[in-house]
Amino acid sequence: MRRIISVLMENEPGALSRVVGLFSQRGYNIESLTVAPTEDATLSRLTMVTIGDDHKIEQITKNLNKLIDVVKLVDLTEGSHIERELLMVKVRANGAQRDEVKRSVDIFRGQIVDVTSNMYTVQVAGTSEKLDAFLQALGEHTIMEVVRSGVSGIARGEKVLSV
Amino acid sequence: MELLSGGDMLVRALQDEGVDLIFGYPGGSALHIYDAIFRQKSIKHILVRHEQGATHAADGYARSTGKVGVVLVTSGPGATNAITGIATAYMDSIPMVVISGQVTSDKIGEDAFQETDMVGCSRPIVKHSFLVKNAENIPEIIKKAFYIANTGRPGPVVVDVPKDVTNPAERYPYQYPEKLRMRSYTPAGKGHGGQIRKAVALLLSARRPVIYAGGGVVQGGGSELLTELARRLNFPVTNTLMGLGAYPGSDKRFLGMLGMHGTFEANTAMHHADVILAVGARFDDRVTNTPSKFCPGAKIIHIDVDPASISKTIVADIPIVGTVQSVLSEMLDTLKSGDEQPDQSAIVDWWRQIDDWRERHGLYTAPRYQTDGALIMPQDVIRAVYDITEGDAYVTSDVGQHQMFAAQYYHFDKPRRWINSGGLGTMGFGLPAALGVKIAYPDKEVVCVTGEGSIQMCIQELSTATQYHLPVKILCLNNQALGMVKQWQEMQYEGRLSNSVYEESLPDFVKLAEAYGHLGVKIEHRDELHGKLQEAFAEKNRTVFIDVYVDPSEHVYPMQVMPNGSMRDMWLSKTERT
Ligand SMILES: Cc1ncc(C[n+]2csc(CCOP(=O)(O)OP(=O)(O)O)c2C)c(N)n1
Ligand SMILES: [Mg+2]
Numbered sequence: 227m228r229r230i231i232s233v234l235m236e237n238e239p240g241a242l243s244r245v246v247g248l249f250s251q252r253g254y255n256i257e258s259l260t261v262a263p264t265e266d267a268t269l270s271r272l273t274m275v276t277i278g279d280d281h282k283i284e285q286i287t288k289n290l291n292k293l294i295d296v297v298k299l300v301d302l303t304e305g306s307h308i309e310r311e312l313l314m315v316k317v318r319a320n321g322a323q324r325d326e327v328k329r330s331v332d333i334f335r336g337q338i339v340d341v342t343s344n345m346y347t348v349q350v351a352g353t354s355e356k357l358d359a360f361l362q363a364l365g366e367h368t369i370m371e372v373v374r375s376g377v378s379g380i381a382r383g384e385k386v387l388s389v
Numbered sequence: 390m391e392l393l394s395g396g397d398m399l400v401r402a403l404q405d406e407g408v409d410l411i412f413g414y415p416g417g418s419a420l421h422i423y424d425a426i427f428r429q430k431s432i433k434h435i436l437v438r439h440e441q442g443a444t445h446a447a448d449g450y451a452r453s454t455g456k457v458g459v460v461l462v463t464s465g466p467g468a469t470n471a472i473t474g475i476a477t478a479y480m481d482s483i484p485m486v487v488i489s490g491q492v493t494s495d496k497i498g499e500d501a502f503q504e505t506d507m508v509g510c511s512r513p514i515v516k517h518s519f520l521v522k523n524a525e526n527i528p529e530i531i532k533k534a535f536y537i538a539n540t541g542r543p544g545p546v547v548v549d550v551p552k553d554v555t556n557p558a559e560r561y562p563y564q565y566p567e568k569l570r571m572r573s574y575t576p577a578g579k580g581h582g583g584q585i586r587k588a589v590a591l592l593l594s595a596r597r598p599v600i601y602a603g604g605g606v607v608q609g610g611g612s613e614l615l616t617e618l619a620r621r622l623n624f625p626v627t628n629t630l631m632g633l634g635a636y637p638g639s640d641k642r643f644l645g646m647l648g649m650h651g652t653f654e655a656n657t658a659m660h661h662a663d664v665i666l667a668v669g670a671r672f673d674d675r676v677t678n679t680p681s682k683f684c685p686g687a688k689i690i691h692i693d694v695d696p697a698s699i700s701k702t703i704v705a706d707i708p709i710v711g712t713v714q715s716v717l718s719e720m721l722d723t724l725k726s727g728d729e730q731p732d733q734s735a736i737v738d739w740w741r742q743i744d745d746w747r748e749r750h751g752l753y754t755a756p757r758y759q760t761d762g763a764l765i766m767p768q769d770v771i772r773a774v775y776d777i778t779e780g781d782a783y784v785t786s787d788v789g790q791h792q793m794f795a796a797q798y799y800h801f802d803k804p805r806r807w808i809n810s811g812g813l814g815t816m817g818f819g820l821p822a823a824l825g826v827k828i829a830y831p832d833k834e835v836v837c838v839t840g841e842g843s844i845q846m847c848i849q850e851l852s853t854a855t856q857y858h859l860p861v862k863i864l865c866l867n868n869q870a871l872g873m874v875k876q877w878q879e880m881q882y883e884g885r886l887s888n889s890v891y892e893e894s895l896p897d898f899v900k901l902a903e904a905y906g907h908l909g910v911k912i913e914h915r916d917e918l919h920g921k922l923q924e925a926f927a928e929k930n931r932t933v934f935i936d937v938y939v940d941p942s943e944h945v946y947p948m949q950v951m952p953n954g955s956m957r958d959m960w961l962s963k964t965e966r967t
């Protein structure tokens with residue numbers, strides 16, 4: 227099962243490499259990983275998408291918790307939550323294609339953030355599924371380059387992950 | 390406030406932490422620290438002959454005393470030489486602080502002379518690590534390093550110190566922190582009351598119980614409580630290789646070690662148990678054999694200070710996270726207040742069954758090895774040494790058949806007496822570990838049980854024994870082969886002995902010992918075994934290398950059947966299987 231694990235950790239050098247190292251050391255896989263400091267500069271927030279059965283996920287969270295740098299973590303997929311990923315894509319757009327691409331962008335509520343006479347750079351935010359669908363919708367147009375941020379997530383309602 | 394250089398701060402912080410012993414080896418990046426050590430008196434530094442020896446010696450010291458072992462090495466090769474010893478300590482959860490010199494901060498990342506990324510190299514085998522960026526941080530980092538190493542599930546901590554940070558020309562105010570606040574680290578304390586009550590109820594309902602105790606009981610100081618619990622309930626106890634001594638080895642409720650080379654009665658009792666109380670043990674693959682076939686009818690209670698150890702390989706029915714001491718004492722309190730007992734007639738039946746197993750295939754009642762041939766049997770050597778030392782020695786071990794014979798035939802009545810590399814299985818551990826123990830207990834008998842293969846992996850430490858006058862006994866069960874490897878090759882590779890024999894290249898260990906200034910004793914004949922051993926052990930003031938030529942064809946039994954075997958599937962001899 228796909229899980230989104232959100233981690234608050236000390237914003238210290240080496241902390242990220244310990245998390246990543248743990249995953250390779252124990253043979254867990256990372257689908258995506260995002261990390262940045264929080265409003266409290268001493269803390270970083272890391273969001274990781276991983277795949278595994280309940281047993282594996284339990285081991286992952288236990289071992290993450292064991293890392294000295296990890297302050298707190300939550301498996302967002304255990305409750306209702308919001309997840310977002312940002313996609314930017316350069317897509318070839320000439321002549322009639324320009325309108326077609328624009329229509330797809332509108333349907334997916336994306337934005338064109340850069341243009342040349344031959345291409346658009348499009349930005350779309352949403353769940354990973356939505357981004358996949360958008361790329362699929364662009365299908366027949368030539369995709370020149372894709373960059374995705376990896377998933378960030380937050381729980382719905384009053385629940386917060388903080389120290 | 391006092392002004393100190395980084396190097397002096399480091400040494401002062403160690404003093405303030407109560408350190409009086411460091412094992413190490415100097416080099417360029419550590420020279421400021423070494424100079425600070427020279428200018429003080431309270432910390433003794435033991436100069437080993439190889440950094441691996443430093444880590445194992447500190448490890449032996451830590452295992453025998455319960456204190457944190459401290460190691461100091463230089464950058465680059467000094468640091469990488471320490472890696473094996475750090476991994477050894479990590480696998481067995483031994484508290485250790487390793488201080489490594491590092492190239493100056495401005496050179497880090499430039500492939501400078503003797504630069505290695507020590508924090509990176511050691512990352513998968515440490516509990517935590519620090520790279521010191523500023524001298525001002527030294528006191529707090531040292532305080533944290535010791536706290537982390539020695540609390541919760543203990544483990545090694547690396548502190549990497551760039552040379553400029555220890556510069557004697559720069560001084561900073563020094564104050565050792567009294568308290569620590571670490572929001573990200575809270576080791577487990579008491580166990581969950583509800584879980585403990587459930588566990589006690591399950592124990593009281595047991596008809597075929599086994600207590601399975603591991604190294605966590607030794608490390609966590611839980612031996613007395615465990616012994617009290619087992620005696621109160623009249624339950625059988627088995628210990629892991631790491632847990633030997635957690636329960637008195639000569640007690641009648643002790644079934645011996647379990648696992649790959651565990652006793653017939655311990656493995657069979659585990660297989661048939663209805664309730665297993667696992668304490669400070671981690672269901673290692675050398676214990677469980679095939680996990681899917683592990684103890685099919687058992688409900689499992691698992692007490693451990695590390696939640697990640699629980700339900701890792703074998704799912705626990707009643708997990709309890711907490712220190713062994715607090716959980717066991719709460720269990721005892723609950724038992725005492727309820728004043729209930731398990732069904733005694735069921736327990737008596739269970740004991741009858743176990744005694745029958747012991748009678749049929751125990752290590753002694755039906756000797757698993759030849760006792761009347763001309764050759765010296767390794768088991769007999771261990772039994773003789775057990776008698777001569779009155780079961781009261783500190784025994785360190787290397788890795789191989791000799792290790793298993795020692796584990797099987799030397800009975801440890803006290804915790805911290807049996808010191809071996811169970812998790813990593815590091816050949817070369819035994820001798821330096823013995824030196825670490827001897828420094829801690831100069832008046833005690835310390836025996837290193839080794840093989841002619843293992844001893845050569847850290848043989849250089851014979852010189853350390855000379856320098857610091859550390860009269861340990863080295864008992865080499867010389868079977869002229871990498872015996873354990875050979876045993877596997879004979880059992881699983883139709884006797885193709887690929888690179889497990891030395892073809893007449895072994896040194897004369899007696900002469901070698903003498904070259905280092907020690908006494909060497911060679912024992913080749915069965916009839917001289919006891920006499921010569923006695924003479925060797927009478928030498929209280931010298932390091933003695935006892936080279937005993939044992940039957941080279943002997944195997945260690947029982948041995949669990951692999952792959953796909955259960956706990957009770959064992960070879961009992963070369964020809965006999967359960
Ligand atoms: C550093 C290291 N390398 C290799 C091994 C694999 N190994 C396990 S036991 C063994 C043989 C040990 O030979 P010896 O010390 O003579 O002991 P014996 O089994 O003969 O008693 C070897 C090579 C190991 N455990 N450690
Ligand atoms: Mg050998």
